[in-house]
Amino acid sequence: MTLSLDDVKRIANLARIEISEGDAQQTLAHLSGIFNLIEQMQAVDTESVEPMSHSQDMVQRLREDVVTESDQHVLFQSIAPQVEAGFYLVPKVIE
Amino acid sequence: MQWEIVIGLEIHAQLSTRSKIFSGASIAYGARPNSQACAVDIALPGVLPVLNQGAVERAIKFGLAIDAKINSPSIFARKNYFYPDLPKGYQISQFERPIVEGGHVSIQVGDREKTIRLTRAHLEEDAGKSMHEDFHGMTGIDLNRAGTALLEIVSEPDMRSSAEAVAYAKTLHSLVRWIGICDGNMQEGSFRCDANVSVRPLGTEKLGTRCEIKNLNSFRFLERAIDHEVARQIDILEEGGRIIQQTRLYDADRDETRSMRSKEDAQDYRYFPDPDLLPVVISGEWIEHAKKSLPELPEDKRSRYVKQHGLSAYDASVLTVTRELSDYFDQTVEMLPGQGKLSANWIMGEVSGRLNKEGLEIAQCPVNPEQLAGLLRRISDGTVSGKMAREVFDSIWSGEGNDADAIIAAKGLKQISDDSEIEKLVDDVLIAHPQQVADYQSGKEKAFNSLVGQVMKVSKGKANPAQVNSILKRKLSE
Structure with a gap:
């Protein structure tokens, strides 16, 4: 698979990363290098290998369904840029 | 041209856990803004999610109730998008290997029964709430809801009318409450529906382009929004236009749907397995345990009522709308063997009518099953007429007396049958x-x-x- 400059810009936009024309060119080269590696790996026959969803061969630990947290919003909101009546304030967003 | 309507539903059921899916914060409704949003929920750096066993257990119960496959291992994935009420910049959801796969429910539309297949049901966390008013040009964010456990239940496009869609949604609404995994409160958003709607020429196989309608928080709106959307699509197609795949929002005040966003600028969610969460393994033992904890399911009860008590399919479906109502019937008829029909008639008629009139739930009914059975026994042995029985019923309801026999004696209501x-x-x-x-x-x-x-x-x-x-x-x- 070949990656285009537009792909790089689109991915940057989706990830909300501002990227200059020069950086985009450089990123394209880096990502294309990674894609080449992936292409080489794809030559390996993995037909009988179970896909892995995690690098650790371990199982998820579960917790009991109990409430353990108390109200700390005053502490948390002390580092928020703007708050009002207990709400975090952000620039207006309407879809 | 004759058109065929094709509908699939996505239902978000908020699970009735005490704490959130990945944190120990409370999910109690109506708390002060952000008082139940802990460090994990607001995504402070360095926090890690720990999965709530109660959420997994409820999903397993649901899977068993719809005869689905329970996937083990099951995997959590990140769904990436940016919105201020989603502090991490991604929602923890499931993509590959959802906890529940397949399954089916049967719905009753008029006197017809139909089977609706389910695609999957997966666990995910809810987002917070955005308030766009009252903050002088800014948006207020309340993260109390962020991290609440949801089960997203996705159906196959098996429904062919708004009536079928409503019947399916009601069946699931009743089921999740029946098995005790969701309180079903639609006003509080505990049970929310999105509908995927398309039309195609009758007799053709290929699915038409679909639109997704969001924001359907009542069964009435679900029906109206689908009817409206179907008419809109048919109008466009009959005028030679084409449907654009998009997300539409139902506006109940204006009774119309309008475009929210189209596929062209739709998000690419870039799902990938969440490295913070390991695969979830569900043992056969756990599944067995969940199976044993399930009550008799509505479908099984309905067929038992028809076979054992000789009720009609309609009566059986009315009595199994809620588990509480069917339990009331079970308890009554247990004390009155052979009087299933009489018990059903009274519970659906006098008891339900009176409850409706006074805005009460069956659990608050002043006449308990034992008292009702005592009264019905005197109808069936001819001691009192139906009319007298209603008078006795009123007396028990209003607390004038406790027991039918005592009231009949006190009021001299004994019927002359000699x-x-x-x-x-x-x-x-x-x-x-x-x-x-x-x-x-x-x-x-x-x-x-x-x-x-x-x-x-x-x-x-x-x-x-x-x-x-x-x-x-x-x-x-x-």
Whole structure:
């Protein structure tokens, strides 16, 4: 698979990363290098290998369904840029 | 052209856990803004999610109730998008290997039964709430809801009308409450529907382009939004246009759907397995345990009511709308063997009617199953008439008395069922009303009812009406 400059810009936009024309060119080269590696790996026959969803061969630990947290919003909101009546304030967003 | 409507539903059921899916914060409704949003929920750096066993257990129960496959291992994935009420910049959801796969439910549409297949049901966390008013040009964010456990239930596009979609949504709504995994409160957003709607020429296979309608928080809106959307799509197609795949929002005030965003600028969610969460393994033992904890399911109860108590499919479906109502019926009929139909009629009629009128739930019913059974026993053995029984029922309801037999004795409501006693009453009436007797004998049927009325009157309403009828008929033809 070949990656285009537009792909790089689109991915940057989706990830909300501002990227200059020069950086985009450089990123394209880096990502294309990674894609080449992936292409080489794809030559390996993995037909009988179970896909892995995690690098650790371990199982998820579960917790009991109990409430353990108390109200700390005053502490948390002390580092928020703007708050009002207990709400975090952000620039207006309407879809 | 004849069009066929194709509908699939996505339902978000908020799971009735005490704490959130990945943190120990409370999910109690109506708390002060952000008072239940802990460090994990607001995504402070360095926090890690720890999965709530109660959420997994509820998903397993749901899977078992719809006869689906429970995936083990099951995997959590990140769904990436930016919105201020999603502090991490991604939602933890499931993509590959959702906890529940496949399954089916049967729905009742009028007197027709239909099976709807499910695609999957997966666990995910809810987002927070954005308030766009009251903050002088800014948006206020409340993260109390962020991290609440949801089960997203996705159906196959198996529904062919808004009525079927509503029947399916109601069936699931009843089921999740029945098995105790969701409180079903639609006003509070505990049970939310999105509908995928498309149309195609009748008889063709290929699916039309679909639109997704969001924001359907009542069954009535679900029906109206689908009807409206179907009409909109057919209008476009019949004028030679084409449907653009998009997300539309239902506006209940204007009764219309309008575009939220189109596929062209749709998000690419870039799902990938969440490295913060390991694969979830669900043992056979756990599944067995969940199976044992499930109550008798509505479908099984319905068929048992038809077989065991001789109820109609309709009666059986009314009595199984909620588990509480069916339990009430079960308890009543257990004390009254062989009187399933009588019990059903009273519970669906007198009991439900009275509850509706007073805005009460069955759990708050002032007449308990034992009291109702006691009363119905006196109807079935002929002690009281239906009319008298209603009077006794009122007395128990209003707390005048506890027990049907005591009230019947106190009010002297005992029905006269002794043949010889009724014969004597009938004889007296026949002597006292020669004109009606003559009228009846000359062919005036109405005179008969008038004579029945006279007998009931002299008995002060206590004579068994069926016996009065037959004895009167016999005497008049002698």
